[in-house]
Structure formats: C-alpha cells, structure tokens
Amino acid sequence: MDPDTTDIDSIAPQLFREDAEALDIADPLAPLRDQFELPESGLVYLDGNSLGVCPKATAARVADVVQGEWGQGLIRSWNNAGWIDLPQRVGDKIARLVGAGPGELVAADSTSVNLFKVLAAALAIQKALAPARRVIVSETHNFPTDLYIAQALAREHGCELQLVDDAAALASALGADTAVLMLTHVNYRNGAMHDMAALTAAAHAAGALTVWDLAHSAGAVPVDLHGADADFAVGCGYKYLNGGPGAPAFVWVHPRHADGFEQPLAGWMGHAAPFEFTPGYRPAPGIARYLCGTPAVLAMAALECGVDTVLSAEPLGGMAALREKSLRLTRLFAMQVRATCMPLAPNLRIVSPDDDARRGSQVCLADPELAYPVVQALIARGVIGDFRAPDILRFGFTPLYTRFTDVWDAAEHLRQVLESGQWREPRFSQRQVVT
Numbered sequence: 001m002d003p004d005t006t007d008i009d010s011i012a013p014q015l016f017r018e019d020a021e022a023l024d025i026a027d028p029l030a031p032l033r034d035q036f037e038l039p040e041s042g043l044v045y046l047d048g049n050s051l052g053v054c055p056k057a058t059a060a061r062v063a064d065v066v067q068g069e070w071g072q073g074l075i076r077s078w079n080n081a082g083w084i085d086l087p088q089r090v091g092d093k094i095a096r097l098v099g100a101g102p103g104e105l106v107a108a109d110s111t112s113v114n115l116f117k118v119l120a121a122a123l124a125i126q127k128a129l130a131p132a133r134r135v136i137v138s139e140t141h142n143f144p145t146d147l148y149i150a151q152a153l154a155r156e157h158g159c160e161l162q163l164v165d166d167a168a169a170l171a172s173a174l175g176a177d178t179a180v181l182m183l184t185h186v187n188y189r190n191g192a193m194h195d196m197a198a199l200t201a202a203a204h205a206a207g208a209l210t211v212w213d214l215a216h217s218a219g220a221v222p223v224d225l226h227g228a229d230a231d232f233a234v235g236c237g238y239k240y241l242n243g244g245p246g247a248p249a250f251v252w253v254h255p256r257h258a259d260g261f262e263q264p265l266a267g268w269m270g271h272a273a274p275f276e277f278t279p280g281y282r283p284a285p286g287i288a289r290y291l292c293g294t295p296a297v298l299a300m301a302a303l304e305c306g307v308d309t310v311l312s313a314e315p316l317g318g319m320a321a322l323r324e325k326s327l328r329l330t331r332l333f334a335m336q337v338r339a340t341c342m343p344l345a346p347n348l349r350i351v352s353p354d355d356d357a358r359r360g361s362q363v364c365l366a367d368p369e370l371a372y373p374v375v376q377a378l379i380a381r382g383v384i385g386d387f388r389a390p391d392i393l394r395f396g397f398t399p400l401y402t403r404f405t406d407v408w409d410a411a412e413h414l415r416q417v418l419e420s421g422q423w424r425e426p427r428f429s430q431r432q433v434v435t
C-alpha cells in the first residue's frame with residue numbers, strides 16, 4: 001500500500017486490524033518509534049499530549065551530564081560543556097518546529113511562568129501605546145493556568161479579563177478596548193484548533209496584540225509564528241516535545257517587540273551582562289531578556305533529547321509529514337469509535353472537530369457517566385488515555401510513535417469495556433489525585 005495514495009476513506013465505515021497492520025507496514029514514519037523507550041509491547045500509549053514518552057537517548061545523555069559534565073567538569077562545564085547556552089541552543093531547535101527564527105526563542109521556566117512574562121510585556125506595550133486598551137480577551141475553556149495567570153495580571157494592571165464561551169465569537173469580541181488576545185492554539189479538552197493566522201489578523205485589525213500558547217501544538221501540528229505574524233508565544237516541553245516530566249517550557253517574542261519592552265521577572269540571566277554583577281538591571285538584547293534565573297541543566301539536557309526526536313522527522317518530511325500521519329490516526333480512531341463503540345453507549349459523543357483543519361492531534365469523547373470509569377478501565381488494560389473533568393475521555397495520537405494498530409487496539413478495548421460493562425467495577429470509580 002502506498003501511503004501517499006491510500007485513501008483511508010476507502011477503509012470506511014470500519015477499520016479492520018489487517019488494514020491497520022498494512023498501514024503500519026506502509027508508514028514511512030514508522031521507524032521513528034525506535035527512538036523511544038517504551039514499556040511492554042501490549043501497551044497503547046495515547047497520552048503523549050500530557051507526558052511524552054522517554055527517548056532512548058535521554059538516560060545516557062543525562063547520565064553523561066551528571067557523571068561527566070558535572071561530576072568531572074564541575075563548574076568549568078558552564079563554559080566547557082556549553083551549559084550557559086542551553087536556553088538558546090535548545091530554543092533554536094524548538095524554533096524550527098514553530099516557524100520562528102534562530103535567536104528568537106528560548107527554553108526556560110514553565111509554561112505558566114513564561115505566559116506571565118509575555119502577557120505582562122504585551123500589557124506594558126499597550127499601556128505605553130494605547131492606554132485605553134485594558135481588556136484581555138480569552139476563552140472560558142482555555143487551560144486554567146492560563147486563565148489564572150491572566151486574572152492575576154489583570155488585577156495587578158487594572159485590566160479586565162473577558163472570557164468568550166464560543167470560539168466562533170472570538171473575533172467579534174475584539175474591540176477598541178482590547179489590549180491582548182490570549183489563546184491556546186489547540187484546546188486541551190477537545191482538541192479544537194484555532195486558525196492562528198486569521199485570529200492574529202483580526203486581533204491586529206482591532207489594534208490588539210496576540211499571545212499564543214502552543215502547549216498542544218509544538219511537535220504535534222505545524223505552526224508558523226512568522227507566517228501568522230503572531231506577537232508572543234509560549235509552549236510546553238513535556239508534552240509532544242518529549243522533554244520529560246516537568247521539562248522546561250519555551251518562550252518566543254516577535255523580533256519587533258523583543259527589544260522594546262522588558263518583562264517583569266528581571267532576573268540576572270536576562271541581564272545584558274550577568275557576570276559584571278552590577279547593581280542595576282540592564283536587559284539583554286532580544287529574547288535573552290526573557291530568561292530569569294539559572295537554567296535547569298539536567299532538565300534542559302533531557303529536553304534537548306526530546307526535541308531531537310521530533311527534529312529527526314525532518315528528512316522524512318518534518319512537521320508536514322507528522323501532521324499527515326496524525327490526521328490519519330485521529331480520523332481513523334473517530335471513525336472506529338463511531339462504528340463500533342457509540343452504538344453501545346447512547347450518550348457517548350465525539351467532541352473533537354471532524355474537520356481536519358480544525359483538529360489538533362487528539363480525539364476527545366464525552367460522556368458524563370462513563371468518562372472517568374471507562375478511562376480507568378482502559379488504563380487497567382494498558383490503553384493509556386486520560387480523563388479531563390467533568391466528562392471528557394481524551395486520547396492523544398502522537399505521530400512520532402503511535403501506530404495504526406494502536407488505533408485499532410484502543411478502539412477495540414473501548415468497545416469491549418463498553419460491551420462487557422467492565423467499567424462498572426467499583427475500583428474504576430475511585431478517584432486518583434492526578435487524572
């Protein structure tokens with residue numbers, strides 16, 4: 001089967017395991033899976049959108065940083081092993097995945113902290129240029145940490161956070177009082193993807209700046225920050241970038257803004273000359289001023305290994321090829337759930353967009369009664385997705401390592417859990433701290 005000409009719609013209305021096996025054999029990206037340390041072969045991991053899997057290279061690289069660069073090199077390694085340049089070096093690699101230029105993006109801190117920096121900078125720009133603009137527009141269903149950061153900054157700056165329920169109403173919510181449009185490109189709960197270029201253009205036409213959170217985009221879908229003419233962006237290192245639990249995040253600022261304003265976390269690593277140890281803050285030129293404190297070297301080494309796994313797809317077509325595979329995975333999973341699972345559960349519905357152009361790399365189902373216990377029953381069977389309150393069953397399809405047979409197996413386990421009523425076992429309703 002030639003993957004470029006295979007019309008997966010010809011598989012409709014139902015996928016058979018032999019079809020899935022044939023798609024895996026024909027998949028030019030299949031060898032990329034070998035880069036990862038994956039547990040026992042029966043496991044179907046559909047949670048790379050929450051915690052990416054561990055690259056095989058990471059353990060040896062981190063051990064080398066610990067034993068060689070730290071153990072032997074000690075403090076000399078800040079220079080000799082390039083530790084001091086890690087935020088920029090890893091940042092330049094991430095930049096290639098999101099349509100940013102070299103020297104424009106750094107890896108640092110967490111997504112929440114980076115969002116604080118860029119949103120504060122965006123508000124400061126507007127305060128200087130257009131002080132009447134005092135409203136941050138976002139979505140009610142944005143990721144909560146983004147909203148919490150925005151609430152805190154709005155309070156501090158005497159601004160207001162306006163939340164829109166329906167994504168279709170976002171453009172019309174922008175007006176003469178809008179300072180910033182702050183959005184997450186791919187929604188964490190339903191996988192809906194915004195048109196970054198169109199919304200950025202609408203924001204600019206209304207005189208507003210844009211802040212994009214790429215947590216569910218970087219490494220998952222093609223992003224073109226320059227093509228969209230975005231102003232600011234942040235993103236996550238431990239999801240599709242496979243950087244490891246709590247990996248450093250990243251921050252990008254369009255060069256037209258980078259030198260103009262300071263961000264409020266004015267730490268010494270963002271100083272123009274940190275090792276002059278002067279008492280006064282002087283921001284570094286460009287994106288370096290978005291650094292704050294000392295980089296987490298061990299975590300940064302692991303993040304670099306993770307980013308390298310995504311970059312390794314470049315000779316095979318890069319993000320465009322990964323996107324093509326991701327769309328096939330999600331389309332087939334939705335089709336299979338419709339054909340084999342939904343007839344067994346009258347309230348189960350698919351909440352991710354059908355339209356390829358509007359869907360990220362995940363398929364989310366919703367059912368208020370079934371969501372939590374069904375996800376637990378699936379995890380017990382080795383099909384790892386996650387539950388998002390109050391009613392979402394979330395399945396991420398990372399094209400780097402997810403197979404077409406994983407799609408079939410996951411849907412088949414879901415079908416069995418529903419058909420057998422296994423989800424009713426009391427153990428599957430016990431709530432854990434982390435869902």
Ligand SMILES: *Cc1c(COP(=O)(O)O)cnc(C)c1O
Pocket residue numbers: 110111112113143145146184188213215216236249
């Ligand atoms: C995962 C995620 C975050 C995570 O932020 P942390 O600071 O790393 O905890 C932030 N925003 C969005 C949209 C996310 O999906």
